[in-house]
Each structure stands twice: as C-alpha cells, then as structure tokens.
Amino acid sequence: MERRNFIKNSALAGAGLLTSTGVMASGFGFNSGSADALKIAYIGCGGRGARAVKAALDLDIPTELVSMCDLFKDKIDHREKVLLNNVKDKSRIKVTEDTKFTGFQGYKEAIALADVVFITTPAAFKPKILEESIKQNKHVFMEKPVCVDSVGFKQVMAAAALAKQKKLFVAGGLQRRYSxxxxxxxxxxxxxxxxxxxxxxxxxxxxxxxxxxxxxxxxxxxxxxxxxxxxxxxxxxxxxxxxxxxxxxxxxxxxxxxxxxxxxxxxxxxxxxxxxxxxxxxxxxxxxxxxxxxxxxxxxxxxxxxxxxxxxxxxxxxxxxxxxxxxxxxxxxxxxxxxxxxxxxxxxxFHGAHDMVQKTLMESIYHGKEYFNDGFYAAQxxxxxxxxxxxxxxxxxxxxxxxIESQVALFNYTDATDMNSTPPILPDEFGNYPVPTPGKTVVM
CATH class of the missing domain: 3.30.360.10 (Dihydrodipicolinate Reductase; domain 2)
Known part of the structure; x- marks a missing residue:
C-alpha cells in the first residue's frame, strides 16, 4: 500500500471514517508537505530522544523532523544543533522557530504537525502525551519507562487499546525485545x-x-x-x-x-x-x-x-x-x-538494539507492514x-x-500545570526532601 494512503487508512479505519468507496476527505493521520515523508514530532529533548530521532532521520525511507517540544527552550535549541551536526541529511530537519514549542502544554501543537510522535519525556508526563497522540491519530514511539504509578498505567493501557482499535503503531523503548x-x-x-x-x-x-x-x-x-x-x-x-x-x-x-x-x-x-x-x-x-x-x-x-x-x-x-x-x-x-x-x-x-526500534517502527508504517503495538507490555x-x-x-x-486500582498518583499532570505549579515534594528548611517511611507512607 502506498505510504500516504496507509497512514491515512490506519487512522481512519479505527475512527470509523472509512466507507466502501474509500477514504473520506479528512486530514487525520497525514500532514501534507514533502511528498511521502514521514513527519516526526520530537517531544522531550534529551539525549535518548536525540538518538532515536537521528536513527529515524538516517533511514533510507523519507523522514522529516517537523516539530520539537520541551519544557525548556534551551534544551530544544541544544538538541537541534546536536542533530544538525550528526544526521546524514541535514535537509530532513524542517524545524523552524514557529514549530518549537515549550512548557507543559506545548506538546499538543507539536503533535498536530506530525505523522509519528517520539515521546521521550520523563516518565511522569508520558501517559498524558500518549493519550493526546492517539487522540490526534498519530503513530508513536515512546521511550521507557512509560508510567510511574497505577494512575498512569491505566491511562497508558487505555491509550494503547485505542491505538489498537485505530491501528496506530506504538513502539516502546524496551529495546532488549528488539535484540x-x-x-x-x-x-x-x-x-x-x-x-x-x-x-x-x-x-x-x-x-x-x-x-x-x-x-x-x-x-x-x-x-x-x-x-x-x-x-x-x-x-x-x-x-x-x-x-x-x-x-x-x-x-x-x-x-x-x-x-x-x-x-x-x-x-x-x-x-x-x-x-x-x-x-x-x-x-x-x-x-x-x-x-x-x-x-x-x-x-x-x-x-x-x-x-x-x-x-x-x-x-x-x-x-x-x-x-x-x-x-x-x-x-x-x-x-x-x-x-x-x-x-x-x-x-x-544485547543491550544496544535502540536503533532497531525506530527502524522497525518507521519502516512498518511506511511500507504498511504487519501491525504491532508495544504499548501493552511497556505499560505492564x-x-x-x-x-x-x-x-x-x-x-x-x-x-x-x-x-493497579490505587488512585495515589506521584504527580497530577493537568492542562493547568506550569512552572509556577507546586511540585509534589518540597524541601525542608535545610534543603532536605522527604523520604518514604515504610509502615507510614500511603500508596493505596
């Protein structure tokens, strides 16, 4: 199946938007631009994410980095320079100042520009960002770990189930499975x-x-x-x-x-x-x-x-x-x-199969290979x-x-979260942070 139609069909089939006469007119699942290029949103601009993006951009199939998002602008700019210095074809980096998004809420706009979302943020933020990616009908690579508590676990499992329904690929960063x-x-x-x-x-x-x-x-x-x-x-x-x-x-x-x-x-x-x-x-x-x-x-x-x-x-x-x-x-x-x-x-x-994750994901999407979804075992x-x-x-x-029924979350990530929000733990007057006390700490 031709790449453009495959991406569109995989998203629309799950959303119930395919008819017997073909794909209904819709922008779901594909963003127009360079012909046939898979467009990547890079969310969480750390070193592991940069390696994953580089692996995808260096593939023989056409790929482009179109958006970046991080809590901090300096992190985005640094990783952009790292990628420009290391990818084989610099022209594949299509990020502009207008497609760099910052803060706790910038991920939604970054996701909207892409076909495939690379979620390489700290674990506490991944369930919410995965949920939004699947809601927007995007394929996903998500680095490990994918949750930090039972609340996030259930959120990831639900998003993975929806991705399966929509036939959206989800690759996980537990790379030993690809070794x-x-x-x-x-x-x-x-x-x-x-x-x-x-x-x-x-x-x-x-x-x-x-x-x-x-x-x-x-x-x-x-x-x-x-x-x-x-x-x-x-x-x-x-x-x-x-x-x-x-x-x-x-x-x-x-x-x-x-x-x-x-x-x-x-x-x-x-x-x-x-x-x-x-x-x-x-x-x-x-x-x-x-x-x-x-x-x-x-x-x-x-x-x-x-x-x-x-x-x-x-x-x-x-x-x-x-x-x-x-x-x-x-x-x-x-x-x-x-x-x-x-x-x-x-x-x-044995422990170096990271790049195979991106290769498998991107080639499977591009060539319409057999569907897979790592979201379930990554969450488990x-x-x-x-x-x-x-x-x-x-x-x-x-x-x-x-x-898994516990409602005690380590962090409550909402649409109102910003840099002025109070984090879940605070230091005392001596700069010491609290330590869990077995027999007293509540987890259920």
Missing part, C-alpha cells in the same frame, strides 16, 4: 531448554542516575529546578527501578510469558547523600520478591549508589538447567554443561517496577489486582 541475542535465548527458554522455570533473579546495580551538583539559578521556581534535575526526583522519573531496572523486569515478564507478577513484597532505602541520588522523594535501593503464576519466585535487585559493586543481568533456574544473561547469554543443563550460547559477537550488543513492565516501589515504600505486601 537478536535476546530473541534467540528467549526462544530457547520458551522451547523448554531449561524445563519449567521455577525461579529467577534480576539485577541492575550501577552508579548514580541523578546529579544535583549543578547550581540552582535564582530565577528558577522549585518546579523548574526539579524538572531540570528530573532524574534526581522519583515523582518525575519513577526512581532508579523505573529508569533502569525496568529493562530487567521486562525480560522476566517476557521469559515467563506473563504480563505481570501476581504479588510482591519489597524493602529498600535511601542513602544520606543527595547530590548523586536518583531518588529524592524515594529510595535508591530496592529489593523485591515477586511471585508469578504457578508459584514462580523472582528476586529483583535495584541499586544506584557510587562506589558499590555493579551487576546487571537476568538469571533463570528450571527443572532441567539454568540460563545466565549478562552481556552474553548461556544456557546450562542440570549437570552444568553448556548447551546454548548467544554472544554479542554473533548477535550484536513499567508498572511491575512501580508495583515493587509501592511495596517498598509502604512496607506492605501488595497484590497486583489491588495495586
């Missing part, structure tokens, strides 16, 4: 290489994810300060579990062929330092015991503190053997003999992280079905 190495070893596990899986472990222990050493400018409001240091604040980023460990949790859900665990009991805490902490208002260490169907027990370890032992990977134990995925993947039988290996040399980096895996966080903060054992 040929991960695909190879997961296929082996699904084929029974280690028998029935009884338990698993997953780790993301690394350095800090936040940095408050950059000075606070006098004219900044507290809302601006926290958003310019968004990795340091749990309400914006979701904390260390959501920002990084979500990748490991996603692999566990994938391997176990379960959308999510059934229950969790977690514990964690926060180190005294605040300059490096990625969890102001939260924890920077969390250990969770998730229980899946059939009693499968998964131990999850997340920590982001400097000068500590680092570890990253997934470990699965079954009735016939075990599997270790840490840079490479190796499967052993019950006697310890290696029976399968997938190496980065053979398959490429992001909520798995939030699920553990809820248990750790509260000190309570949590059941999934109850947890």
């Amino acid at each position: 040929t190495g991960y695909q190879a070893v997961v296929n082996e596990l699904h084929d029974g290489a280690i028998g029935d899986i009884l338990s698993a472990e997953c780790y993301w222990m690394g350095g800090p994810i936040g940095d408050l050493t950059r000075p606070r400018k006098e004219h900044w409001t507290e809302m601006e300060f926290q958003n310019r240091h968004w990795r340091s604040f749990s309400w914006v980023s979701g904390g260390n579990v959501e920002e990084y460990h979500v990748h490991n949790l996603d692999i566990v859900n994938w391997v176990l062929q379960e959308a999510h665990p059934q229950s969790v009991l977690a514990m964690g805490g926060k180190s005294p330092g605040k300059d490096f902490s990625g969890s102001l208002g939260g924890f920077d260490s969390l250990t969770s015991n998730f229980k899946y169907k059939n009693g499968v027990s998964v131990h999850s370890y997340s920590r982001n503190i400097p000068n500590c032992k680092n570890k990253n990977g997934e470990y699965f134990y079954g009735t016939k053997g075990k599997c270790i995925i840490a840079g490479n993947a190796t499967i052993y039988n019950h006697k310890g003999k290696e029976i399968f290996k997938a190496s980065s040399k053979e398959h490429g980096k 895996s992001s909520m798995t992280g939030a699920f553990g966080r809820m248990s750790g903060w509260s000190g309570k054992e949590m059941k999934w079905d109850k947890a």
